[in-house]
Amino acid sequence: MKKAITLFACLFALGVQAQNVPSQTDSATIRAIYSEALAHGKSYEWLRQLTKGVGARLSGSAGAQKAVDWGKKAMEQAGFDRVFLQEVMVPHWVRGAKEQAYIHIGNQKIAVPIAALGGSVATAPAGVEAGIIEVKSFPELRALGADRVRGKIVFFNRPMDPTKINTFEAYSGAVDQRGNGATEAAKLGAVGAIVRSMTNVHDDNPHTGGMRYGVGVPLIPTAAISTNAADLLSKSLAEKPDLTFFFRQNCETLPDAKSYNVVGELRGSEKPDEIIVVGGHLDSWDLAEGAHDDGAGCVQAMEVLRIMKTLGVKPKRTIRAVLFMNEENGLRGGIKYADLAKQNNEKHIAAIESDEGGFTPRGFGIVGNAGQRAKVDPWKPLLAPYGLTDIGPGSGGADIGPLAQSGTVLFGFKPDSQRYFDYHHTPVDTFETVSQRELELGAASMAALVYLLDEYGI
């Protein structure tokens, strides 16, 4: 008893106030949100429709248009207060005929799986064959110098660091090779760039992904190679440094295409002009069903609104589910959304993005100032029973990023990261790899945060 009294005295001395303290109503509402998601959830069925019914949906493709139509119709059928499209011009890159590649040692040609990186140019129609130089980093490449690199293909083979606990950290530590490898190699006169796939698993899937060319540098073709093939190539090079590598790819960038963000809305009852966004991105890579990346985020965002509507939780503020177009190779949808918000003088108090897969929930990363983060602290005990224990400074999400300029507080939904890069940007990012319960728990977690943001502001 004495200790308890001392504790209260201490809390008082520390200036801890009973402000913004969660109520039993909050606790009960959040419990109802999870129960609705788990017992009557719609997210899994929506994900089935988007992955199996629509499928791959790279910006500018017929699949992307089909996804827009699907998203609009599904939200209209769900009976949200308003559903609308935001037109946006997007890059239109196409892969063309399947790539071919082989390691050429003497008379032997060993076929290896590659996939052109999004944004890459094609090789010459007959392909390119050249000697190949393996490097682990840009400094190592530069140290070789133009004399050694000119006329060669550069092979970037630094793996994701398996000892990082969060796989997104490992990804961040390796993805410069995919994004800028071709540019760095071209600066030294290379004729192509082959990049080890961004994954911790050893498999035969090349993992595609975006790349960009630097200004004033020759545009050389670049592709991802599977991790198994990267290991084989590295081993072969150690034995036969003079081997050659051949690849042919047929991709091209067409004129920008018209596309859309898809937006569904529940109108606020007290402060309709204050908006809370919850979203994911509707486009996927052309090779993938895009189940975890990012069909999951889209259907979770839609499910947040469905849950609130079904439970009769009348939001004070306006809640929007946004299916952003073109996160993968341009971010045009996210930029457009923020531009329109500014143009229309809309006040976005908070935005939540789910783009790390439909895995079991772990928490939220917050992009906001100390005062805004402190506002979230009293909510933590309400969220912890649902496994949301990792809540603190972090990253928001690519699509909602542009809203930060106008002072919107960003939240990145953090599911468990261990399996994400097993599937990322490959044909195995399928509906079958998504656990229904994990997906539903993610949707409920986002709904719980939306509820608290709506109730207390930020």
Place this chain on the structure above:
Amino acid sequence: MKKAITLFACLFALGVQAQNVPSQTDSATIRAIYSEALAHGKSYEWLRQLTKGVGARLSGSAGAQKAVDWGKKAMEQAGFDRVFLQEVMVPHWVRGAKEQAYIHIGNQKIAVPIAALGGSVATAPAGVEAGIIEVKSFPELRALGADRVRGKIVFFNRPMDPTKINTFEAYSGAVDQRGNGATEAAKLGAVGAIVRSMTNVHDDNPHTGGMRYGVGVPLIPTAAISTNAADLLSKSLAEKPDLTFFFRQNCETLPDAKSYNVVGELRGSEKPDEIIVVGGHLDSWDLAEGAHDDGAGCVQAMEVLRIMKTLGVKPKRTIRAVLFMNEENGLRGGIKYADLAKQNNEKHIAAIESDEGGFTPRGFGIVGNAGQRAKVDPWKPLLAPYGLTDIGPGSGGADIGPLAQSGTVLFGFKPDSQRYFDYHHTPVDTFETVSQRELELGAASMAALVYLLDEYGI
């Protein structure tokens, strides 16, 4: 600054002491443990051998003996200080020829997938066919009374509650039907018991599992039915209450068989007589490769010792990896282990079990008194960076349970529970459903706790 000083004053007033506070060495050792598991782990390869090389291994089977031989050899090859077997007599139940079942409506026979429950008797060779009565609970069954139940098959169809966040809670709330359904039905004169599979997914796999007959009650045959078939049966019964159900199963209980626990040991350098156990169970159901249940726990236990040995962490106390036999249908291995410990006057200070699957780590349940649990509190900040945030009172594990009588503190490793019952006790509990990183993180989590227990005692 003032607040900081006040905080220290408060902690002092509250009697918080700097005792048992984790050091930088602890932090570095734990980091090294995770890095070793993730970069050079052996658990995944061991699991491949156990699931793909040995396969199903129900107590008393040739597979179980093969698993014992494999475990002993693998630990010997790993170079542990001592590897030995503990002989134990185990139940020997066999399924026999595959079960058959159908719903009989008029002239129509609809085949449905069932699997005899472990320990069940066979039907008559020609099978049993009878009217079927659906109930959701034992009280509901008893309320029907013997007149309505006699001569019928009872269909227990209460689903696992999908709104429970931890699926083991949902399992606990439904598994009485599997364990005692046949007994409760037989008391009222039923001729068979069919039980809805213990899973949240809707699929075509009957999930087998253990059952026991009550004393003095007729032994009636009992089987699990897939959730899809359970839904079909329920719907059919609603339309045609007079339909009949047929099933035939060929299982039998043979005389007890000789088997073994497999034990590997690193001998303590300072207090060799104080033992810390880390374990899982080596047996699996006959239908399953037993990857999550509980190949994962076995290879994680072995990996704990391998990591310590590889890193040169010399334990003060003796650390044992125990592969228990017969968790699934008898617990004879766990009971034997505790009996021998008592008989040999061994002092087991702590035991950790992993038997909830090879999924991403969440924490540990503790079975111990308040003082023992308090001893763990200062370790929490060391474990939180690895996602181990759910540490507190809980359950230990079936196999280590019997050690509690002698005052051993029990720890149950808690991985994320969402996917466990998707696979549990079915042919889809395969190696392919295990994520290498999730498995390795589990092994590292157990090794970190073993390290702390060894360093500080409990």
